[in-house]
Amino acid sequence: MSMNENTNQNTIVEAIPERMSGNEAVAYAIRQVNPDVMPAFPITPSTEIPQMVSTYISNGQLDTEFIPVESEHSAMSAAIGAEAAGARTMTATSSAGLALMWEELLLAASNRLPIALTLVNRTLSGPININCDHSDGMGARDTGWIQIYAENNQEAYDNYIQAFRIAEHKDVRLPIMICQDGFITSHAVQNLYLLPDEAVKDFVGTYEPEEYLLKPHQPMALGPYSETDYVMEAKKNQLDAMNRSRQVILDVADEFAQMSGRSYGFFEEYRTDDADYIMLLMGSAAGTAKDAVDELREAGIKAGVIKLRVFRPFPEKELAKALSGCKACAILDRCESYNGNSGVLGSEVTAGLYRAGVQIRTLNRIYGLGGRDFTVDSAKSVFEELTNWMDGGEEPLQNEYIGLRR
Amino acid sequence: MRTDITNINKQTPYTGLTEALEVYAGGTSVHFNTGDWRNNTPVYHADKCRQCLLCAPCCPDSSIPVTDGKRAGFDYDHCKGCGICAEVCPFDAMEMKAGNEV
Ligand code: SF4
Numbered sequence: 001m002s003m004n005e006n007t008n009q010n011t012i013v014e015a016i017p018e019r020m021s022g023n024e025a026v027a028y029a030i031r032q033v034n035p036d037v038m039p040a041f042p043i044t045p046s047t048e049i050p051q052m053v054s055t056y057i058s059n060g061q062l063d064t065e066f067i068p069v070e071s072e073h074s075a076m077s078a079a080i081g082a083e084a085a086g087a088r089t090m091t092a093t094s095s096a097g098l099a100l101m102w103e104e105l106l107l108a109a110s111n112r113l114p115i116a117l118t119l120v121n122r123t124l125s126g127p128i129n130i131n132c133d134h135s136d137g138m139g140a141r142d143t144g145w146i147q148i149y150a151e152n153n154q155e156a157y158d159n160y161i162q163a164f165r166i167a168e169h170k171d172v173r174l175p176i177m178i179c180q181d182g183f184i185t186s187h188a189v190q191n192l193y194l195l196p197d198e199a200v201k202d203f204v205g206t207y208e209p210e211e212y213l214l215k216p217h218q219p220m221a222l223g224p225y226s227e228t229d230y231v232m233e234a235k236k237n238q239l240d241a242m243n244r245s246r247q248v249i250l251d252v253a254d255e256f257a258q259m260s261g262r263s264y265g266f267f268e269e270y271r272t273d274d275a276d277y278i279m280l281l282m283g284s285a286a287g288t289a290k291d292a293v294d295e296l297r298e299a300g301i302k303a304g305v306i307k308l309r310v311f312r313p314f315p316e317k318e319l320a321k322a323l324s325g326c327k328a329c330a331i332l333d334r335c336e337s338y339n340g341n342s343g344v345l346g347s348e349v350t351a352g353l354y355r356a357g358v359q360i361r362t363l364n365r366i367y368g369l370g371g372r373d374f375t376v377d378s379a380k381s382v383f384e385e386l387t388n389w390m391d392g393g394e395e396p397l398q399n400e401y402i403g404l405r406r
Numbered sequence: 407m408r409t410d411i412t413n414i415n416k417q418t419p420y421t422g423l424t425e426a427l428e429v430y431a432g433g434t435s436v437h438f439n440t441g442d443w444r445n446n447t448p449v450y451h452a453d454k455c456r457q458c459l460l461c462a463p464c465c466p467d468s469s470i471p472v473t474d475g476k477r478a479g480f481d482y483d484h485c486k487g488c489g490i491c492a493e494v495c496p497f498d499a500m501e502m503k504a505g506n507e508v
């Protein structure tokens with residue numbers, strides 16, 4: 001988990017060096033964005049975020065209306081109400097908290113409400129466990145939310161600052177999840193560069209929705225019962241908005257790069273230019289995989305990493321293109337989807353490759369469930385499976401667990 | 407842009423719908439003829455009615471219009487035939503008959 005390689009000191013705005021945990025970094029970003037409303041209910045490992053926001057409010061550093069609700073179901077319901085009324089709204093949660101929001105997640109999306117949810121990824125029990133994997137976020141993959149994942153604290157901070165510009169864009173108007181790995185990112189303190197308050201304020205701008213429930217003398221109803229004759233048309237409009245968000249995500253990232261010197265896209269390619277073997281994964285483990293790649297490169301093995309940042313909308317065409325030059329790709333999922341074949345990324349990336357006619361070999365692996373360590377050696381063992389396979393060895397079994405006791 | 411939703415119907419292509427199916431006006435339920443669903447139909451006997459107006463506020467669909475302090479017949483476009491009005495009338499000035507015919 002190194003600092004962003006592309007951090008550039010010659011940025012337009014001042015880069016303020018700091019050290020913070022991922023939760024602190026997001027709470028700091030929330031203070032800078034100063035949203036209108038935050039309904040939230042505490043759950044490990046995201047609890048610190050509402051706690052720190054409440055402290056900012058108590059200290060008079062933030063005038064966000066904090067609503068201490070009695071459950072996550074109520075947190076998302078209140079967020080929907082506040083956003084529909086015309087207020088810039090955000091919340092934070094993890095794991096079972098996200099699961100309790102489920103029904104409302106779909107309503108937030110179908111009502112086209114650009115709520116920003118900071119998700120601190122934790123396994124979705126059971127067995128009951130509080131540590132990191134992606135089963136909460138992956139479980140919510142079909143709810144219609146934009147989902148962006150971070151490798152480290154810097155990215156969690158930077159992604160959060162870009163979130164509102166993406167979600168609130170008139171071509172998009174969809175809710176957005178800004179995800180970071182529980183404990184690994186949320187609680188580990190790392191160096192990062194913060195932006196000055198004024199720069200963030202200017203970048204994010206004020207929220208001026210065209211239509212909202214409290215618009216004077218302009219009555220409006222939201223979320224009407226929709227008969228069979230309208231549901232498919234409404235869904236198609238929602239899908240089109242998700243597809244339009246692709247360009248908006250890239251445009252906002254460009255503008256962010258001009259301000260901060262830090263560039264982002266749908267995914268990061270690390271030493272993939274001439275790579276024969278690529279590992280594709282999301283979140284903090286990408287930093288570990290990069291270290292493994294550095295060691296393998298020393299040993300003359302052409303290895304690389306693709307770290308997926310934007311999971312929804314899914315950049316299947318861009319990924320297929322980025323993978324088209326390699327011999328084999330290991331697709332690593334930090335969640336189980338019980339199809340007996342692969343995790344979510346395994347299925348979606350492979351489908352994208354097939355559609356694009358890219359006939360490379362892929363190997364699906366499951367790692368890090370319930371916070372299980374994923375080490376440089378773990379990553380190297382997967383690359384070794386790829387090299388053995390391509391050197392004429394047998395095809396390894398698919399969908400195996402990394403680091404399983406046998 | 408605030409679309410006039412009275413121009414939207416079951417033939418409107420998806421691009422013609424409002425985002426999130428937002429409804430840009432108040433009181434639009436009047437455009438929806440809930441009377442289509444009616445299985446039972448209330449009948450008004452003006453000769454028995456004392457104009458006490460107990461019935462009008464009890465109707466869940468505002469289907470007993472009151473003009474100048476007096477009720478007349480029903481708004482059958484919206485009356486769903488629930489029978490509450492006939493039940494609350496102290497003077498048996500309404501009765502329910504089967505079917506949706508007026
Ligand atoms: S409750 Fe009966 S008597 Fe009273 S206004 Fe209605 S119909 Fe007439």
Ligand code: SF4
Pocket residue numbers: 448464465466467468469470480484485486487488489490491492
């Ligand atoms: S039958 Fe029900 S809906 Fe119809 S007028 Fe009476 S109370 Fe209203």
